Amino acid sequence: MIEREQPTVYPAVPFGLRLLTEAPGEADLSSLRLCLSAATGLPGSTFDAFAERFHAPVRQLYGCTEAGAVTVNLDDDPYGHPGSVGRPIAGMEVRVVDAEGADLAPDRTGEILIRGAGMTDGYAGGIDLNRSPAAGSSPATAAVSTARVACS
Secondary structure: OHHHHOOOEEEEOHHHHHHHHHOOOOOOOOOOOEEEEOOOOOOHHHHHHHHHHHOOOEEEEEEEOOOEEEEEOOOOOOOOOOOOOOEEOOOEEEEEEOOOOOEOOOOOEEEEEEEEOOOOOOOOOOOOOOOOOOOOOOOOOEEEEEEEOOOO
């Protein structure tokens, strides 16, 4: 379908990208100028195999149901930090905090807090879930994930 429709942007999940790299036969994906991976971490082996076979690096994106896209790796050198989900997109703020809500230094494990105009105002009937996760946060701030991240 990619060959027939010739999209320029292809959002995918790592499993789908792996299937493409392992599919028999030839495929022309030269129309792609941007390939994005989301939903879970992209294994380095899949990144390498996709770039080698289709001559197109995969950029990682981080997002969630509550906010949509939050960060994307659009570094000038797509091979420099292939495991990175990049920096916040315009209009999004990202913090990594400890259990008390204090900002953490780079390479520390913590809770990811995001804020942006496109976020949901809350969950229907979710009084506890709608409470502010950190002191000084606005109601539009949601704690969406716990992950090991490198902040810079």
